[in-house]
Amino acid sequence: MEAMGTNQHRSRRRDEQAEDPDALAPQLQDALIEAGLAVGSPLGGDAPGRLAPRRGLDGAGRDVVIHLLELPDDAAGARTLRRLNELRGLTHPAIAPVRDVIFLPDGYAAVVVDLIAGADLAVVLGARGGLTRAEAARVLDDVGGALAHLHAHGLAHGDVSPANVMVTTDGGLVLIDLFGGILESGTDRCAAPERHGGGPATPASDVYALAALLRECASGSALLRARLERILPDALDADPTRRPTARALAARAHELAQPGRLVLPEGARLAAGALRAAAARPTRVVPTRRALRRRRGPAARPEAGRGRRRGRSRTGRRRLAAALVGLVALVSVLGLGVGLLGVGQAARATAPGTGAAAGAPATVPAPTQVAEESLLEVVVDLTGRRDAALNAGDGVALADTTVPHSPAANADAAVLEALAAAGESVDGLDTDVLGVTEVDVPEDCEQTWVGARAVRIRQSQPASTRTGADGAVRTVPALAAREVILILVPDPWRVAEVRAA
Structure with missing residues (x-):
């Protein structure tokens, strides 16, 4: 009976979404609610690269606007991610503050901004x-x-x-x-x-x-x-x-x-x-x-569940x-x-202090715990410092990104040793971070690394070069987007382990 009730509930949600052209895809709606947001009706229309923003309430009861942006799996997506991270740090009386950046399914990010x-x-x-x-x-x-x-x-x-x-x-x-x-x-x-x-x-x-x-x-x-x-x-x-x-x-x-x-x-x-x-x-x-250039290519297929509107x-x-x-x-x-x-x-x-817009849930989910320091910022910083250290062949700077004597530190040391043995130097290494999502820390890591946090990151690397002792240059092909799990340890934040996702 319980399974039947669940299936009927899912069927109703699909029917409701089909009847309501403004409805978000269920997986996006669920992710926003799990992040502590009460989501209201859309404000305006869809635009290229983003769905219509939503009025809502955050976990603290503040009126907010929820912008839904695409994060493509390429360098443009990485630039978007870096910009969103930079916007979170801006404080100015004439700039609407960015409260949070939340990663969602289907390659989207929700940017939560104060409603003015x-x-x-x-x-x-x-x-x-x-x-x-x-x-x-x-x-x-x-x-x-x-x-x-x-x-x-x-x-x-x-x-x-x-x-x-x-x-x-x-x-x-x-x-x-x-x-x-x-x-x-x-x-x-x-x-x-x-x-x-x-x-x-x-x-x-x-x-x-x-x-x-x-x-x-x-x-x-x-x-x-x-x-x-x-x-x-x-x-x-x-x-x-x-x-x-x-x-x-x-x-x-x-x-x-x-x-x-x-x-x-x-x-x-x-x-x-x-x-x-x-x-x-x-x-x-x-x-x-x-x-x-993209417009001259084949027309893209519309993706199910994204509720796109192209008609003027x-x-x-x-x-x-x-x-x-x-x-x-x-x-x-x-x-x-x-x-x-x-x-x-x-x-x-x-009006200031009013409730959620029409269409928002009647109750506000309990606020989620927010980290004092953004793990997105931590990952982007550590990745950039590691790339710079490998490009410079700086073993000390490279060691500063990992926990001493950890599996991650040993792996990076092995990379430097291999480069030294081959007489090669690295140039142009620039890893793109395409997404960062916090996940549960594996049980064995909880015992080994006190206070550890785990994140699933999606990353890619454009082509880089390696120069030999004789001056010969070879190109290292670009790496397609892939996901790994990072085990991060605080004070200061460093990588302890890198695991398969």
Whole structure:
């Protein structure tokens, strides 16, 4: 009877998923719930490389947005992983904080970001038409400062646009959707010329996009337009090398006016602005050369269970429906503490401290234990240091990545001995970490390695070279993606064992 009941439950879930086109694949939904997240309905539509973000609650009861990104088994996936890890460490008042990165089945990662209560700038402009000089100065000061912080950490945003700038209920601005640089997307009217040709996101392209955004804020204000014309020409230069830095551009805010608070319109006008923003053209993908090559190849088969939507008309209907949901919520709440989230997060109403969105589970799962230090960060760091040590032939640095006298240390020592015996040196070794998932520590390791943690990692290696004593160079072929189990020991983190997955 129990087995029959389980089968009936699974059958119902499959039927429900077929009936609900917005439903996540069961394995993704289950993984999110196991991570302590209550998952609500989608916010907006699917995009290339990621499913529609979801509204939700984390284990601490915070309102969050859950972004679902693809992690392909190649170097692009490894770059995405490194960027997500870097974003977790960013702290800036004008950047939406990344709370967690969770690895999911089917090659996805969930990025949990604070939900910002307020309205996105596209909605505000849709409601008001333009900003005052003091408000535009605040946009330049806050968003320019956020971009300068990203650029100082070696990151670019990639999609600076009104839909990706939130106006908070206290009149400040917060930059959201930090994954544009990963997914090589951009908003048509704000994208720099080089991005239209498939160029990557760079600090210079972010500066151009911020300048283009400021021009959109000047509708109806001849004085603001005149002042922007004095401070923006170099930021809008077609040559990226002639543009100022984000920090230098932000320093010009006081040439517009003393930065002031942005004022959110009242509910009815804000709702109308949401409808206009939802009807506007959404963020588009600026194709890279790699993407253009892929388009010329055979069409990819749709994968089961991922709920992809490619149709433009359906995406448009979903954006409009999201805005209408926001309108109904505003009418019911009747409060200025509520903000409409536009195309960037969602064109729907949210209020600080409210519960999960419609469609979220009624109860929040118990919070999972979160490690003080990210094991993803540990693995990426150890892998990079090991590669650097082998490239340099530095036995001391190599030994620092493993527990002394452990199986991992003995194996690495054997590798160095073999290289020395052959008279060869390594160059170009660069291991790509494609995924990190914590698993149970094997019983024998618990007894041998006190405080050990175990992770299953997926990794690959591009081709590298080895140079002999006579100067002859040979190429070591690339290694395809494979999985292994690492046994990690803390204080400091080092590898004790490497086991087959």
